[in-house]
Structure formats: C-alpha cells, structure tokens
Amino acid sequence: MQIKSRFSIAIHILTCIAYFKDQYRVTSEFLAGSIGANPVIIRTVMSALRQAGLVLTRQGSADISITKPLDKITLYDVYLAVECVSGEGLFHLHEHPNPACPVGRNIHACLVPHLEKAQIAMETVLKETTLQDIVDEARERERQNEN
Amino acid sequence: MQIKSRFSIAIHILTCIAYFKDQYRVTSEFLAGSIGANPVIIRTVMSALRQAGLVLTRQGSADISITKPLDKITLYDVYLAVECVSGEGLFHLHEHPNPACPVGRNIHACLVPHLEKAQIAMETVLKETTLQDIVDEARERERQNEN
C-alpha cells in the first residue's frame, strides 16, 4: 500500500507554478507536460488544492496563483489538501474482530493509540519541509547539472 | 490509501497465540473465528510470519509457537513481515516526470529524502511498541471490562 501519487503530483504542480510563473503561461496542459500525466488529472488535483485554499484559479483563464508565501506552505498542507489518508487513518484495521473473544473485543482499542502515534510522527516530519525548500533544492540541483 | 489490514491481522494472530496457547488448541479456524476472516487469510498471513522467522508451525498439526520472547518482537517486525510497503516506499511518486523540464528532472531527487525521513519516523514509532505491550494492554482492558 502506498500513498497515492496525487500527493507528489500536487507538489510538482505547486513547484512548477512557483518556478515558471514569470516565464511561461502555466496552463494545465503545460503542467501535464512537465508532470507526464493527463491535463484532467492536473485539473482534478488543482481542484483539491483550490478547495484547500492553497491556490487561486479562474475558469477560462490560464491564471493560477499561490495564495501564501512558499515558506508558509508545508508538505503536510499539501498532503491534507489531496486527502492522502481519507479520514480513516493510515492503517487499515481488519473490520470484523469477534466481540465474543477477549482479544477480538479489545484489539482495536489497544492498537489505535500506537498506530495513531506512528501516523502523527510521519505527518510531523512532513510539516518540517516547505515548498520553498523544494523550489530552492530544485534550483540548486539545476545549477549543479549545468556544470 | 491505507496500510493493508494484513498488518493488524498479523498482530491479532500473534496476540491470540500468546493469549490462548495454554487454554485452547489454536488452529487457523480458531483464529479466523476471533479475527472475523477466512481461515485461508489467516494461513496466508501466518505464512508471512513464518518466513520472517516470527512463528514456527507444522503442517498437519495445530501446533503454533512464537520463536522469540514477546517483548523482543516489535510492531515494526510484524510490519516488515507482512511487507506493508513492498520495497517501493510508503509514498508513490508519479512515474513520468518530463526529463526535458528543469522541475520534472529534479523533483523526485528533491522529494525522496524528505519523504523517506517521514516514513522512517513512522517506522521508528512502530519499533517502540512490543507484542508484550499489546498483550498486557488487552489483559488490562479485559480486567476493566469485568468490573
């Protein structure tokens, strides 16, 4: 099981907007070209980012803007926007433990606190990285490639 | 996306073995009853636990044993045994970023270190809990239910 690629696509989208907004008209087709996915996928992810308040778009116009300074948007914000873990938590517990069994009727309650702690630890690390970091690192790598 | 329920099933299996081994004959059917899943699922998960060296079984005989002291088996060991993240990592990156684009050709290299760090943080928490903890907590909850 893996966290869906919409997450990395969303980061890629935002990075591209920041990277190219002064240079090109950033359309969903332009983004699709860089990302290697269908423009509709891009628009769907963009829709999630818009609903999360991270970007502003206008229908009919190739006019995308990011609503906050890049160093105020963390990977966790993006992760929330694309709903990587859909309310149920990262770990999928088996659904029919037997309530007549002393283990079955307690196992979920025993596991949940530990698993939630693990999930939160992962999410906490995502909060430590901002889009500014990613854009800076991309620029830095690009500089090194040139030499 | 969620981590598959085989993980919690595996923990349930091991907890049941520890909890009932002196009291009942612990067969895959017995476990299936407590877990609420098909006996074949149990045997499949058991097969993974066996290959990971966590349990010993004998074909034809309802004779399951755990190979290590419970406080030496962490949730992470179980997580590895059932291959929750299948070698590719927890995060699924989009697969065709455009190498002709300065963002596309660098985005994966930029993201991987951050995402791996998040995954490792989650796994580190799993290492902090042992099966002994789970069994103890299940017994404790059972005691409280009785009153």
Added chain:
DNA sequence: CCAGCGTGTAACAATGGTGGTTACACGTTG
C-alpha cells in the same frame, strides 16, 4: 495404519481505488 483433522498453496472471483480518457458546459480574451 488409516480416517479425520489441520496446514500450505494455487487458482479464481469480487471488490474497490487509482489513474486515464473523452466529452462538454462555461468563462475569458483578443
């Protein structure tokens, strides 16, 4: 020693989620 029980595993169906594609209404802009 063999009948009944239990495990190990292959094969296949059912389900659900993810990603891809087409289609089209609607807004924007020159």
Added chain:
DNA sequence: CAACGTGTAACCACCATTGTTACACGCTGG
C-alpha cells in the same frame, strides 16, 4: 465571436486486496 482554457461528470482499464474453493500433503489417535 472564435479560439483557448478551466471545471467536472461519466466511463473505462488496471491493479491490489480480500474472499473463497479446491486439493495435496502432513500429523495424530484409536
């Protein structure tokens, strides 16, 4: 108003997970 771009629904294809059946093989007790 024509060309372009977005927003979204509808549908398909694919794959992973789970459920189920089937059967070979090993163990154990009378």
